[in-house]
Amino acid sequence: MPLLILNIFFAAVFTLLLGSTRISAFIAGFFIGYIILWVSRPLYPDTRYFxxxxxxxxxxxxxxxxxxxxxxxxxxxxxxxxxxxxxxxxxxxxxxxxxxxxxxxxxxxxxxxxxxxxxxxxxxxxxxxxxxxxxxxxxxxxxxxxxxxxxxxxxxx
Structure with missing residues (x-):
């Protein structure tokens, strides 16, 4: 669950940095956040998030x-x-x-x-x-x- 919250946080920050209010920006940020978390998954050995x-x-x-x-x-x-x-x-x-x-x-x-x-x-x-x-x-x-x-x-x- 903490990784989901972190991923949503990444998506929100991405949306704010773009200065957009569109859901597509949030989804793109969520996807980018997921990739970032996936690359760093050795830091989270006990997660089922992925x-x-x-x-x-x-x-x-x-x-x-x-x-x-x-x-x-x-x-x-x-x-x-x-x-x-x-x-x-x-x-x-x-x-x-x-x-x-x-x-x-x-x-x-x-x-x-x-x-x-x-x-x-x-x-x-x-x-x-x-x-x-x-x-x-x-x-x-x-x-x-x-x-x-x-x-x-x-x-x-």
Whole structure:
């Protein structure tokens, strides 16, 4: 965590030195700060920062990709006269075990249009998800497990 704060500090200083208020300057500063920290990583032997940050970026990009795709799919279903939705509820077996892991998986699923986390089994091993476009339950389960849940667990563990 201290390296993340240091990286944000580098990005803020870079942005101030440029005299810019654009987010692109902050992102460029963050990237430059990351490279500086990466070069000096022998000074930080016990950190997981250099493994976690790329995985976090991967999760964010994956989520935004799914968000855009599902938004267009739901929008198309709403504006066309014939409905292509086939709603259903499926149980997704979870590999997530901690409260935070389950929280992130279920809420990121609920934030994506067309899916909604409905309930968690009492043993906390199955998440019940309402899916607006359910064509194949097994395929949808695998997409959730190998897509969103896998990326969340990579970041959290």
């Amino acid at each position: 493994r976690k940050l790329p995985k976090t970026i991967n999760l964010v990009l994956y989520f935004f990709k799914e968000l855009v795709i599902s938004s267009f799919r739901v929008t198309w279903d709403v504006i066309t006269p014939s409905h292509i939705s086939r709603p259903g509820i499926i149980g997704v077996p979870l590999s997530a075990r901690t409260d935070l892991e389950i929280f992130l998986v279920s809420n990121l699923l609920s934030l994506t249009p067309g899916t909604l986390s409905v309930d968690l089994s009492e043993d906390r091993h199955t998440l019940f998800v309402h899916v607006m476009f359910l064509e194949d339950g097994d395929k949808t389960r695998q997409e959730i497990k190998n897509g969103l849940e896998r990326r969340v667990l990579e970041v959290m563990r």
